Amino acid sequence: MLAVNGLNAGYGSFQALFDVSLSVGAGESIAVIGPNGAGKTTLLRAISRLIDASSGELTMEGRRYNELPAHQVVSLGIAQVPEGRRLFPRLSVEDNLKMGAFTPAARAGYRERLDFVYSLFPKMKQRRMQLAGTMSGGEQQMCAIGRALMSRPKLLLLDEPSAGLAPVIVQSIFELMQRIRAEGYTVLIVEQNIRQVLQVVDRAYLLETGRIRMSGAADELLASDEIRKAYLGL
C-alpha cells in the first residue's frame, strides 16, 4: 500500500533520515521503533508531506506523491495522529472530529463516520460537547485517533501514541491499537515503548540515528539479542 524508497530528509542543513526504505502492505500493522531522536517523527512528517524529502520516493497504492501539497495527502487515504495528540483545545470533541472529516469526500459520510467513531469510543460520545483541551491525556488520545479515523483513511499513521500518558493508560492505548487493527485498518505506528508495541504489530523496523538498522517480524525482533540488550534491558 505505502512504499518509502531511499528517503533522505531533514530540517535545513540538518539531515535526520538517511536512505530510509520501508513498505506497508494492505491490512498490515507495522511499527517503527527506536530511541529518542532517531528520526521516527521526521519519517512520519515526511510521509504526510509536512516536510520535503531531499531525495527518495513516496508511493501510495502505486501513485508517486513526492510533490503533493501536504493538505492533499489526506485525500490519498493517509491520516496521521500527530505526536502529542495536537487536538484543537478550545474546540469541542465533536468539532475536533468534524475537522477530521474536512475533505469533501469525508464530509459526505460525516454522520455515518461519527456514529462509527462513537461506537469505537463511547466515552467520546458522552463528552461530545466538552472542550477537547479539558480532557485527560488518555481521552485526548482517543479523540485524536477518532479525528484521524473520520477521514475514512486506508492507512493510519500514529506518532508515539503512548507518550506522556500514565502506565495504566498506556496499556489501554495498546488495547485500543488492537481494536483498530481488528477493524481492518492498515497501521504504521512509531513508538519508543518497544516491548508493548512489538506485541501488537506484525512487522517492525528499527530506526537508529536516521538509518534503518533492522527489520523483521515483530516476534523475531522481540527475541533478537540486539533489541533485548539495547532496548529491553534483558
Next chain:
Amino acid sequence: MEFFDIFLLEAVINGLLLGGLLALLALGLNLVFGVIDVVWICYAELIMVGMYTIWWLHAEQGVPLWLAFACGIALAAVLGALLHQFIVRPVLAAEPINQLLVTGGVLFFLQAAATVLFGVEFRNIGVRLPGVSIGEVNLSVARLIAFGVALAAIVSTYLFLTRTYIGTAIRAISQDRAIMPLMGVDSSRIYLLTSALGGALAGLAACLLVLQYDIHPAIGLSFGPITFLICVLGGLGNLIGGFLAAFVFAQFISVGGFVFHLEWGYVLAFMFFIVMMFWKPQGLFARRR
C-alpha cells in the same frame, strides 16, 4: 424630573443601538486578528472605501441603492482578500510592529487616494430616513435598521463559524496552524477566506454608516480607533468579548454624552478604557490560556 428620565431612557436605547453597530465593526477586526494574528490598522479605511463606493454609485451614477450596497460589500471583500494576499502575507512571519506598520501604511494610502479622487468635501448619499416615536421616546430609523442588520450579521457570522466546515476550520486554525494540513485544510486558503469575510463585514458596516454619517476621506478616524479599543477591551481576538465590550463602550458614549456633553461621552469611554487597561490589561473577557 419625569421629562428628564425620558431623555435618559432615550440615551440608553441609543447607546444600545450604537452598541450593535460598534459590535459589528469590532467583529470584522477581531475575526481577522483572532485567525491571522495581524491587526488591520486600516480596517476603518476599508469601511471608508465602501462608503465612497456606495455614494459614488448611488448619488453620482444613479445606481439603485440596494445594488450600490451589494457592490460596496463585494468591493470591500475583494479589498480584504487583496490586502491579505499582497500586504499581510509577505509579513506573516515578521515582527508584530512591522505588521502594524504595513497595514498602517495602507491606512494613509487609502486616505490619500480618497482625497485625490473625491476631494475633502463632505458627501452624503441624499437618503434621509425619518424618525420614529414610541411613546415619548424618539428614535432614528437609520439607527434601528443599523442595529437590526448588525445583529443579524453577527448571528449569521456566529452560525457560520460554528455550523460549517469552513467556519470550524477558521476557529481551529488559530489554535494550531501547523497541523491543519493533516486535516486536509489548505491554511492559505482559509486565511484568504477569513480576510475576504473581514472585508465583507467592513463593507456591510459601510452600508449602515452611510445612512447616518457624511463621508469624507478621514472618516475612518472616527471609527478606527474606537473599534480597535473595543477589541482590546474585549480581549483581542475574542469575538464574544468584543461583542460585549462594544455595548459597554456604547453606553459610556451615549449616556455619558447625555449626562454631560456629547464630546464628554467619548472622554468618559476612553478614560474607562485606560483604567481598565491598568486593572485588566489582557482585556475584560480575556481568553484563559
